[in-house]
Amino acid sequence: NTVGDEPRVILVTGASSGIGEATARRLAGDGHHVVLAARRTDRLDVIVEEIRKAGHSAEARALDVVNRAAFQALVDDVVATRGRLDVLVGNAGVMLLSRLDALLVEEWDRMVDVNVRGLYNGIAAVLPHFRAQGAGHVVTMASIGAHEVVPTSAVYSATKYAAWALTEGLRTESDPTIRVTTISPGVTESELADHITDAHAADAMVDYRKAAIPADAVARAVSFAISQPSDVDVNEIIVRPAAQR
Numbered sequence: 562n563t564v565g566d567e568p569r570v571i572l573v574t575g576a577s578s579g580i581g582e583a584t585a586r587r588l589a590g591d592g593h594h595v596v597l598a599a600r601r602t603d604r605l606d607v608i609v610e611e612i613r614k615a616g617h618s619a620e621a622r623a624l625d626v627v628n629r630a631a632f633q634a635l636v637d638d639v640v641a642t643r644g645r646l647d648v649l650v651g652n653a654g655v656m657l658l659s660r661l662d663a664l665l666v667e668e669w670d671r672m673v674d675v676n677v678r679g680l681y682n683g684i685a686a687v688l689p690h691f692r693a694q695g696a697g698h699v700v701t702m703a704s705i706g707a708h709e710v711v712p713t714s715a716v717y718s719a720t721k722y723a724a725w726a727l728t729e730g731l732r733t734e735s736d737p738t739i740r741v742t743t744i745s746p747g748v749t750e751s752e753l754a755d756h757i758t759d760a761h762a763a764d765a766m767v768d769y770r771k772a773a774i775p776a777d778a779v780a781r782a783v784s785f786a787i788s789q790p791s792d793v794d795v796n797e798i799i800v801r802p803a804a805q806r
């Protein structure tokens with residue numbers, strides 16, 4: 562078995578803020594080479610510069626996870642330039658909460674596009690390389706919303722149940738060389754709720770966010786999952802604020 566803390570090449574989607582940013586910083590600090598992907602490359606450039614100044618290894622790449630061809634091209638290019646890709650952290654996501662009867666159907670489409678299509682686009686892009694390498698690990702950022710549905714979370718939760726199902730499906734279909742982890746965070750400090758347009762849902766988030774834990778609390782869970790020896794597969798971790806009910 563390979564030693565769990567060997568340096569890897571890791572792609573983190575949605576690395577420009579919140580949990581993805583914290584995960585990229587922590588995994589680079591662990592000694593891995595981290596490819597930070599998102600649409601806001603100005604943010605990525607600043608983060609990568611800080612990671613490099615701290616003596617660690619990282620690069621920034623523009624990516625809209627909804628664009629399947631772009632996702633494939635990015636993954637192929639990472640493999641061509643770094644020789645391999647060991648871990649995909651499928652973290653990019655949006656949470657546009659609202660009640661179904663508010664009928665914000667375009668926001669439903671957006672959540673499905675980013676949280677579901679964006680995740681399986683990544684799985685499709687990395688799987689051929691994982692098989693060729695004889696190793697690979699997909700870490701999916703799901704949510705407490707993958708375990709429960711509350712008013713305003715129906716579509717968001719549907720996308721996170723889907724994320725859980727995709728990751729579990731990959732596990733059941735794969736040989737032991739491919740490992741999978743679903744991380745389900747509770748309320749965590751990030752920009753996620755800033756994009757909610759529905760006033761009722763946005764108001765409800767104000768109190769909810771008071772209990773938020775730092776994004777690095779989730780990043781530590783990712784670090785733990787990927788640092789196991791190759792015969793150990795950590796399949797699911799729930800990390801929530803102790804104060805969250």
Ligand code: NDP
Binds near residue numbers: 577581599624746
């Ligand atoms: P943020 O809004 O801070 O981060 C979301 C990230 O996703 C950003 O880096 C954003 O980058 C990226 N993103 C959004 N759309 C796209 C896209 N089309 N293509 C590429 N990247 C995209 O929120 P969080 O850090 O909280 O969210 C990260 C993940 O954690 C999400 O999947 C979320 O559902 C999940 N989560 C968060 C919880 C929380 O309480 N914060 C709780 C449970 C789960 P850019 O805009 O630059 O493209």
